[in-house]
Amino acid sequence: MINFNKHVAIGIIGAGTMGTGIAQVAATFGHKVVIFDQQKEQLNHSHDNLTRIISRLVEKHKIEQSDGEDILSRISFTNSINELSSMGLIIEAIVEDLEVKKELFSQLEDLVNENCFLATNTSSLSISSIASACKIPQRVIGLHFFNPPPLMPLVEIVPSILTSNSVKEVLFNLMKEWGKVPVIAKDTPGFIVNKVARPFYGEALRIYEEGIADIPRIDYAMKRIGKFRMGPFELMDLIGNDVNYKVTETVFREFYYDQRYKPSITQKRYVEAGLFGRKTGKGFYEYTELQNVKHDDIEPDSKLDSMIFERIIVMLINEAADTLMYNIASKEDIDLAMLNGVNYPKGLLKWADELGLDFVASRLADLYDKYLEDRYRTSPIIAKMAKSNEKFYPHAKDI
Numbered sequence: 182m183i184n185f186n187k188h189v190a191i192g193i194i195g196a197g198t199m200g201t202g203i204a205q206v207a208a209t210f211g212h213k214v215v216i217f218d219q220q221k222e223q224l225n226h227s228h229d230n231l232t233r234i235i236s237r238l239v240e241k242h243k244i245e246q247s248d249g250e251d252i253l254s255r256i257s258f259t260n261s262i263n264e265l266s267s268m269g270l271i272i273e274a275i276v277e278d279l280e281v282k283k284e285l286f287s288q289l290e291d292l293v294n295e296n297c298f299l300a301t302n303t304s305s306l307s308i309s310s311i312a313s314a315c316k317i318p319q320r321v322i323g324l325h326f327f328n329p330p331p332l333m334p335l336v337e338i339v340p341s342i343l344t345s346n347s348v349k350e351v352l353f354n355l356m357k358e359w360g361k362v363p364v365i366a367k368d369t370p371g372f373i374v375n376k377v378a379r380p381f382y383g384e385a386l387r388i389y390e391e392g393i394a395d396i397p398r399i400d401y402a403m404k405r406i407g408k409f410r411m412g413p414f415e416l417m418d419l420i421g422n423d424v425n426y427k428v429t430e431t432v433f434r435e436f437y438y439d440q441r442y443k444p445s446i447t448q449k450r451y452v453e454a455g456l457f458g459r460k461t462g463k464g465f466y467e468y469t470e471l472q473n474v475k476h477d478d479i480e481p482d483s484k485l486d487s488m489i490f491e492r493i494i495v496m497l498i499n500e501a502a503d504t505l506m507y508n509i510a511s512k513e514d515i516d517l518a519m520l521n522g523v524n525y526p527k528g529l530l531k532w533a534d535e536l537g538l539d540f541v542a543s544r545l546a547d548l549y550d551k552y553l554e555d556r557y558r559t560s561p562i563i564a565k566m567a568k569s570n571e572k573f574y575p576h577a578k579d580i
């Protein structure tokens with residue numbers, strides 16, 4: 182099997198946030214990188230951003246001046262797609278539109294040699310659909326980086342039903358060499374992270390909508406008891422309510438309107454009102470400057486804080502367990518994904534073991550009994566494990 186090394190040239194398509202970040206990662210590892218974008222301004226912007234980021238890394242003594250110069254010298258910019266003809270791997274990071282991506286992939290195939298791997302950084306589109314535009318769909322794969330790519334370790338590797346095993350394995354090894362944490366996910370809506378994380382936002386919004394607690398209290402409880410770095414509303418403001426709402430809507434639609442992913446009317450109104458979050462200066466919170474939201478003035482309320490935390494965490498665990506049941510990923514990869522893609526303090530299945538599967542099952546049953554909504558149905562895997570007193574990681578060395 183061929184293995185990629187730093188002599189393989191990497192083509193990046195799309196000089197936006199993700200393309201620029203992925204280019205930095207590849208060039209830091211030693212690859213020659215060519216970034217292609219249709220828009221000259223975007224290429225200039227990407228060039229300026231990379232130069233600024235590398236200078237800052239040098240100033241902060243994170244890298245040597247000469248290494249910084251080498252990284253930049255390996256990256257070139259072009260608005261001619263023909264310059265990608267000799268690449269060994271192309272990673273696409275253009276607009277999230279299936280038809281545009283398919284058109285691009287079909288155009289690429291006429292250009293590159295037959296051994297070139299074609300990867301897409303899509304967060305929500307079907308890899309099988311994108312691959313269907315290609316004559317050699319076996320070489321097409323999802324390579325889903327997280328924002329910002331140089332800082333976030335996770336890469337979800339998403340083979341389509343047509344992708345060859347060797348493409349998956351070569352890219353898995355390459356991501357490891359780049360210092361990333363690769364996980365393998367099935368080509369299903371939201372892959373791992375964008376599916377499993379839905380209840381973090383959805384259940385927090387629901388608690389707020391029901392008037393059980395206000396927004397700062399919910400964020401405070403998740404940080405105080407769950408030790409999450411950010412509360413759900415802070416995180417939605419950071420991601421952008423527009424983006425976060427769209428992801429929920431897509432996952433909801435793609436899972437045939439499973440009530441578990443039902444979007445929130447509250448968040449929809451925030452989007453409609455232009456209250457996107459940090460980028461517009463106002464979302465669930467107001468941002469006068471780019472600083473973290475502080476909850477210093479909130480007093481603990483043990484009963485309420487625990488109730489909020491438990492309701493959200495059991496819904497997250499339920500989602501993680503269902504993801505395992507449907508073989509979307511292994512238990513280890515589900516936990517690695519949430520630790521490295523969204524900085525959760527613990528893997529959710531490990532957390533389930535710590536809380537006890539009987540506790541998780543009984544909290545879920547309480548929610549179901551109260552609301553009689555399909556949203557709160559217990560994953561069969563949790564019900565079974567609770568009954569037989571099982572753990573996801575029965576041996577300490579499994580974790």
Ligand SMILES: NC(=O)c1ccc[n+]([C@@H]2O[C@H](COP(=O)([O-])OP(=O)(O)OC[C@H]3O[C@@H](n4cnc5c(N)ncnc54)[C@H](O)[C@@H]3O)[C@@H](O)[C@H]2O)c1
Pocket residue numbers: 194195196197198199200217218219220223273274275276277278281285302303304305325326327328
């Ligand atoms: N931003 C994120 O947090 C994030 C995280 C993971 C994955 N993604 C995915 O990565 C991809 C890119 O996202 P982004 O945030 O970097 O977008 P962006 O808007 O910052 O950049 C997209 C770039 O693609 C260029 N482009 C558009 N159509 C093109 C075409 N046909 N040919 C060449 N260039 C073209 C645009 O000029 C732009 O520079 C999307 O598929 C997105 O879903 C984004």
